[in-house]
Amino acid sequence: MNLDSMRRYPHDEVVDAVVIGTGAGGAPLLARLAAAGLKVVALEAGPNFDPARFAFDETLADEIYWTEERLSGGTTPEAFGGNNSGTGVGGSTLHWGAFIPRADQRDLRLQTETGEGIDWPLDYEELKPFYERVERFIGASGPGAYPWDPERSYPLPPVLRNGPAQIMTRACEAVGIRSADAPVAAVSRDFAQEGGGIRKACVNCGFCHQGCRNGAKASMDVTYLPLAVAHGAEIRPMSRAHGTARDGMGRITAVTYRQDGTEHRQRCAAVFLCAGAVETPRLLLHLGLANGSGQVGRNYMGHVATQVWGTFEGEVRMNRGYPSSLISEDMIRPADADFAGGYLMQSLGVLPVTFGNTVARGRGLWGRPLVKYLDRYNHLAGIGINGETLPCDANVLTLSDERDAFGVPKAHISFGYGTNENRLNDHATRTMTAIWEAAGATDIWVAQRVAHTLGTCRMGRDGDTAVVDPFGRSFEVPNLWISDGSTFPSSLAANPALTIMALSLRTAEAFLKSR
Amino acid sequence: MFCLHYLGGSACEWEGVRRHLEPNVVAVPFDLPGFGTAVDSSCTSVEGMAGVIADRIAAMAPSRWWIAGHSMGAKVALAIARRAEDGDRKLQGFEGLVLLAGSPPSPEPMSDDKRRDMIAWISADEDTRLRKAGEFIDQNTGVPLDPSAKAEAVADVLRAAPKAWIAWLEAGSREDWCRRIGILRSPALVLSGSEDTDLGPAAQVCLMLPHLAKARHAVLEGAGHLLPIERPETVANLIREMVGDPAEALSEGQRLPDAYGALIDSSRVNTRLRDTLHARAAYHGRAYHPSALDAVELSILRGLVDRILPEETGFHKDIGDRIEARLAGGTGDGWRFAELPPDTQAYSAALRIVDAAARAAHEVGFVALADEAKDALIVALATGRLPIAEGAFDGGEMAKWFEDLRSDAVRTYLAHPAALARLGFSGIGAGGDDVSDLPGFSEMRVGVREPWEPAAEMENVR
Secondary structure (H helix, E strand, C coil), X not given: CCCCCCCCCCCCCCECEEEECCCCCCHHHHHHHHHCCCCEEEECCCCCCCHHHCCCCCCHHHHHECCCCEEEECCCCCCCHHHCCECCCCHHHHCCCCECCCCCHHXXXXXXXXXXXXXXXXXXXXXXXXXHHHHHHHCCECCCCECCECCCCCCECCCCCCHHHHHHHHHHHHHCCCCEECCECECCCCEECCCCCEECCCCCCCCHHHCCCCCCECCHHHCHHHHHHHCCCEEECCEEEEEEEECCCCCEEEEEEEECCEEEEEEECCEEXXXXXXXXXXXXXXXXXXXXXXCCCEEEEEEECCEEEEECCCCCCCCCCCCCCEEECCCCCXXXXXXXXXXXXXXXXXXXXXXXXXXXXXHCCCCHHHHHHHHCHHHEEEEEEEECCCCCCCCEEEEEEEECCCCCEEEEEECCCCHHXXXXXXXXHHHHHHHHHHCCCEEEEEXXXXXXXXXXXXXXXXXXXXXXXXXXXXXXXXXXEECCHHHCCCCCCCCCHXXXXXXXXXXXXXXXXHC | CEEECCCCCCHHHHHHHHHHHCCCCCCEEECCCCCCCCCCCCCCCHXXXXXXXXXXXXXXXXXXXXXXXXXXXHHHHHHHHHHHHCCCHHHCCEEEEEEECCCCCCCCCCCHHHHHHHHHHHCCCHHHHHHHHHHHHHHCCCCCCCHHHHHHHHHHHHHCCHHHHHHHHHCHHHCCCHHHHCCEEEEEEEEEECCCCCCCHHHHHHHHHHHEEEEEEEEECCCCCCHHHHCHHHHHHHHHHHHHCHHHHCCCCCCCCHHHHHHHCCCCECHHHHHHHHHHHCCCCCCCCCCCCCHHHHHHHHHHHHHHXXXXXXXXXXXXXHHHHHHHHCCCCCEEXXXXXXXXXXXXXXXXXXXXXXXXXXXXXXXXXXXXXXXXHHHHHHCCCCCCCCCCCCHHHHHHHHHHHHHHHHHHHHHXXXXXHXXXXXXXXXXXXXXXXXXXCCCCCCCCCCCCCCCCCCHHHC
């Protein structure tokens, strides 16, 4: 994004806030604080990209993925990098799928409902106005009437249904499952972005995960960040935060970071840590900060994100169009569930390298069967889920013995499904297989997958059992706030980015009120 | 053609080859330090022998020359070739090498018993020496030599300075030059005898060819280890062919299908992507220099990749090289299995374990196995049942590593424009350089193509 004329702050000026990370957690609050007249500086570990350089290529897109190594262990090791972690001004929203269901209100009270998991320390009615603000601001596309929430409508009409979505629509009808155009953070027509210019309508290129070239997708660098800069925020790319200075009261007085090989220290009155559910706890653990509860790194969660694939007679060409253009929330609480929570389903179009990786790892093919199967690319389509993962003691992020180029220990994430996840997964596999059978798919197979990074700095009402309060403020370090997926007490069935943005605005309002 | 002899030989062993090479190729055999008439046996390391020979070549200042090495002499020839390719001014004019039953850059495969026995008898009493030298020659030939040839060979062995003989067995043959030699780009002729026990075809495939970017490997059926003595005429003919037309060993890339090439060059494809696809399509032959793995490990990697993505996709011969380049560049995909060490370490160890499993089951390295045997081994590898005598990983960890390898191979494959052409992938055509006017896609219906969209190669035969 264009940062040429942004305001700049000297290092020795005590700015009102330093925001670490410019993704879905950092960008909305950066914009809100700047709009309120605060002096704010954002530190972004990655480069500042011109979206025009994104090239419709999966391998060239490595530049927007967080490819520094993480160690993935446990019984269901999760893939990181392009699967869920980004870098650059805009963070992971540069490559996110832009699939933006809201959380189901029952998911926020899962423990009350089922005795499993944990309740959020806030309810849906508190989140709803923030959801609406975000959807309006970024230009969410979706159905005029949302089947699972009669009150909801989206500001822009839906994006086109691609091949897999059309197949899934008919098959869902056949098996009696409701489906609808997905809520999508890509503008279905030209959109005048508040704080920015015109965002061109989505051209159905299919490369959301490789960086949107024309601004149709609501990455932070074309939405909240231009607004933040317009209101006087400074964004420093290639700036890797790695330490803090603190006063006798334990308050953070400065953030230290490295930019282009040089050490800097930005003085500040408050810090917002928005680096995601791996880098946020990693930094806190490394610094020994805000962890009196012992909860930092605990209850790591990835979503159950199993996919079912099939071959179709006609050419589907699943690379065309917005990749996940159909949703079903019918399984948020399946009638015959033997598990707590639920899952939502989406149609899937996936590009060759990503798909090939899924096949090579998940289907175990090699040799001629592998090549023959990949040859069918234009005839394939999938369905996937995003399913509840309960917080669990065994799922934890710790620091490994290995250090990265900055001398910080690499993160070790241990993650595995428990009984609830396995039961949910079995149910979802049966459901999706039935849908794909009804669709007339042949050679149906199941790809196990874990998605997103959540938990590790849970919010709660009590500093003994939580890292931050319901507004993201540290119980221990009074001028430290956390805003990213790490504060989620439970995973929710919904894909997390929209909720992270809504919480980010809510955190900003709470911070402004607290001053 | 400068010629270097085997352990126990001398310049004399080349006499037959020399006669058959005339008049097209002039053979200049040397005695290595400690053998033949070169009684000075102080320079018996590979480095030392190479230094002595390099000086003698430099003294003759030939304008064009090749070097041939037999067994022990091959390792010295490799060291000289490396110096020549690195630009040693004394060695200008070097054009290629011939390796006959060559001792490879890696430590030579030889049993401890055999090594001990050979060290013992070379310093024994005269009767034992005579008897053992005769046995030595017999053991190293496919069929017995005629009496006069055998007598000359035995006489050569008995002339060898025991100190030099022992030095080779104890040290020279065990020196590890694998990384120093790397991969030589000069044309090379590799000859092996089908009856050679230690340095036959399998050893040449596993340990010698990995170091040669442009090699022709010929197996002499029925021959043992003493190729210049056993088959002087065949050896001379093969050398003459090679020296006359070394270009034959060059490999070639594969062209993209015309229609897909035209799409890449059209305005629907942006410049950055077009340049990238052209770069990926370029094939640089076998002259890739690994820097994370050694050359032998790279050849095992190539062998595995060839089975993961078999022959019909012949354009991607360099996928193993590209994986190696990724390892060398230190870039990854953001995570690794916690049980495995960092990628380069994991690859190096795992490839050696695969090779050891091949040797345990079939007595030859992985790359020398028939496809069926390779595949059987891969089945065991993929299912966590690879028999592992010793090594850094257990079967389960090897299966995880193999998952990583499959992923690396497939992702590299599907980034290649020829693979995208094969799939009929239209995504590259979503738009050119003008981001305010990207065509994208407007046709979403199943079974309906936009007019410009490429068809998969298999669609053409549907």
